[in-house]
Amino acid sequence: MAKVNLNREPMAKQDPKTRGKNFNEVALGYSAEQAKAEASRCLQCPKHPCTEGCPVEIDIPGFIKAVLDDDMPEAVRILKDKNSLPGICGRVCPQETQCEQACSLAKKGAPIAIGRLERYVADWERANKGALNPKTTLPKPTGKKVAVVGSGPAGLVAAADLAKLGHNVTLFEALHVAGGVLMYGIPEFRLPKEIVQAEVAYVSNLGVRIELDSVVGKAVTLDELLARGYDAIFLGTGAGAPMFMNIPGENLNGIYSANEFLTRVNLMKAYKFPEYDTPVVVGKRVAVIGGGNVAMDSARCALRLGADEVYIIYRRSEAEMPARREEVENAKEEGIEFKLLTNPKRYIGNDSGWVVGIECYEMGLGEPDESGRRRPIVKEGSEFILEVDMVVAALGTRPNPLIAQTTPDLKTTRQGTVVADEVTGKTTKDKVWAGGDIVTGAATVISAMGAGRRAATDIDIYLKNHS
């Protein structure tokens, strides 16, 4: 057996000082030499534990071998066989808890940098599109019509898979561009919008018709879609409704939901105001409430828009933070200040209705709760005031109720998620499947993609049995 190489190839990043002032991508990607060096570390284990760790079961050793063999078209083919959105996944998947955690070298602390290699292959394909253009040959049309509602990760994958199986797919999107959270939520510096649009274009080139500005549940109901001749519907509308804490002062000016702040900045490009019409107010002292990836994204956006000080306020300790380790590190490097074991009690406003401060509690940690994390407990009498002039509440999201409201026979939970089979995504309503955050509540891009894939498989079986 060859000597095991435990030197994980690092990926270059923009310097923290520089990147804190621009919206360009932070991570810079591998060079060809770096990619090959990293690929050469792969043991090509016969059992492929990494593939088992991947929600969409990519043949990971296969594409890595192709990179090593300098056969980039083959690497692209293997990746795209299972994953229609590799440029996105290579950037935002939490590989450290999936494929890389399962890697045989993880035990030795140096798993193959699968995400970085995936990103390298996807970027190579985008750069060499003209030369290569690996045409997917589509099967004979089945004549079956499928409506996919929501063009985020779950919907894009379901639409791509169904189109590859020969079905006639229409993708409905409420906003003015396709991509869902990949466009409005995740910032440019972590996921360039050009990459999202290139992957949307790939899905569209498979023959998927994309209907923008279409609010299903309002402009058209699920029953109306079925009456119009759609044979099946996949719901991938995500968890797009922001939650608040319902504490005093939460509606003061200068307090944004993370959804609003990120939508203004990412989707509406408020960072280019006044060249773009949408404004955003950014304070000098900004507090972001929450400890997830969305909180990190919000904090880092505020910094880039010119805030002097940006705080993350999180009620538990760093160990319980749901954000990716890498994003927490990036935020720290950029100078975001973490106020842990702290929770807002109320917001304080001035005479014209703008936020000027947060009264916070100090928190302690008790026994683990149902999430398995230690329960935060208020320390009575610990209140203190933090002066801020802007707040972003990144407290999680829940599914938008518009479709459920107009679809009485679609069963939902008390949290507003749609009840669906864990494997197939089949809902309680005839001909309707669902997957992604609308079923699970807010989760990851790749788990939504996995759900989109499994539902597409089940829809295909259903359509074949009903022809």
Add this chain to the structure above:
Amino acid sequence: MFRIIHSETLAEKIHLFRIEAPAIARKAQAGQFVVIRIDERGERIPLTLADWDGKGGNVTLVFMEVGATTFRLALLKVGDSLADLVGPLGVPTHIERFGTVVCVAGGVGAAPIAPIARALKEKGNKIITILGARSKNLLFWEDKLRNVSHQLIVTTDDGTYGRKGVVTEPLKDLLSGGEKVDLVIAIGPSIMMKFCSLTTKPFGVKTIVSLNPIMVDGTGMCGCCRVSVGGVTRFACVDGPDFDGHQVDWDLLLARQRTYLSQEKRSFEHWQAKIGKCS
């Protein structure tokens, strides 16, 4: 793309567009709104539907030039298109046979109140409409509102047309003059809706207002349009835009509407300079 098929100037800086939007026209109901975006650089703004034609496949929007977006919008001509037109959004106005309904329209509020008055009249209500504007040159749709009302009262703040004064004066006269009023619907600037609500409150007459907070997506995604009604935070885009005027926290709404005053000014100047240079 959503093509403009008809354009009119109704009053000073107040314009009407009829726009092709068959999917929206098919489903629209009184009190609902759309979100528009002019082009790639545009912001998303909500406009309440002034009319729609399901058969013809178009919707009618009325807007006043008040800022950068409406200034840019006013430069569009028949044949031009909007990049985006989304809807119909919001909960439709509740229409039933109430009895006597007073519809109060302030300024551009004349446009969205017209289809509501029409729907209420068709249900058999007696409609008394009060139409108010600052001055005669800002009045429009007097005829249209007369057609959907049993009685029409027109006011101007400066007395250049109709009764001199603001809309709350004839409203108070009606309520105290023995007319049994079952419902008041007020649409116009927030300050006008606030004072209509204050006027009707002592009389205990239910008052519905159509709130117009700042919005981004208009589908319940961002929470920008949150308003406090009866002490509870609601999203005007999906829970409204109609709410009980006696329960609305008006000062909060007015403060939130001022969030971007300085940016709005800057954006307006930016576009004036830019368009000035082209012509």
